[in-house]
Amino acid sequence: CGSGRDALAFRQAGFRVEAFDASPQMARQAALLLGQEVPVLCFEDVAWQERFDGIWACASLLHVAPADLPDVLRRLQRALRPGGVMFFNFKYGQGQRHSPDGRRFTDMDEAGVRALLDALPELSCLDMRTGEDDRAAELRERWIQVLVRRIPSSD
The missing domain is CATH 3.40.50.150 (Vaccinia Virus protein VP39)
Known part of the structure; x- marks a missing residue:
């Protein structure tokens, strides 16, 4: 999610948003912007199903x-x-x-x-x-x- 800028725009448009980033620094920055937890996660670790x-x-x-x-x-x-x-x-x-x-x-x-x-x-x-x-x-x-x-x- 990088800095969280796009995630915030989606949330402001009425969507429920989950975000993650591989960089601990970016995840912290996005968490501050979004006011929610932003896990540190790589794409290779994504295991969600539907x-x-x-x-x-x-x-x-x-x-x-x-x-x-x-x-x-x-x-x-x-x-x-x-x-x-x-x-x-x-x-x-x-x-x-x-x-x-x-x-x-x-x-x-x-x-x-x-x-x-x-x-x-x-x-x-x-x-x-x-x-x-x-x-x-x-x-x-x-x-x-x-x-x-x-x-x-x-x-």
């Missing part, structure tokens, strides 16, 4: 290693109730890189997202688009944004 109607993973899955993304998306898929929706995005591109401070970034393009979703038949892609963020021109980056819905399994 708990959420929606998942907002804005600028967060991009920190997961490419090899771990299928398992992480499977975990998030299981956390959604059938019919639930999930938003996620990546900086546009291909491959993995590290920032000067050591943070990992996984970039994705349409083919990369399709390959991920092909392995997850319970996730139906509702929308996939690219665009630039609205920061100043010198900081602006291109993103791929994806909205999926969990469909019931056929078994």
Whole structure:
């Protein structure tokens, strides 16, 4: 959830919100902003089953290693109730890189997202688009944004 900014916006819009972050510092900051507990949790530890109607993973899955993304998306898929929706995005591109401070970034393009979703038949892609963020021109980056819905399994 990072700083908790988006979680707060969802709560102010009337949604019941649960948030978590892998960084203890970010979890503390979000807890202060939200006035609620924000656990320190990695995507690889998500074990919820059909708990959420929606998942907002804005600028967060991009920190997961490419090899771990299928398992992480499977975990998030299981956390959604059938019919639930999930938003996620990546900086546009291909491959993995590290920032000067050591943070990992996984970039994705349409083919990369399709390959991920092909392995997850319970996730139906509702929308996939690219665009630039609205920061100043010198900081602006291109993103791929994806909205999926969990469909019931056929078994």
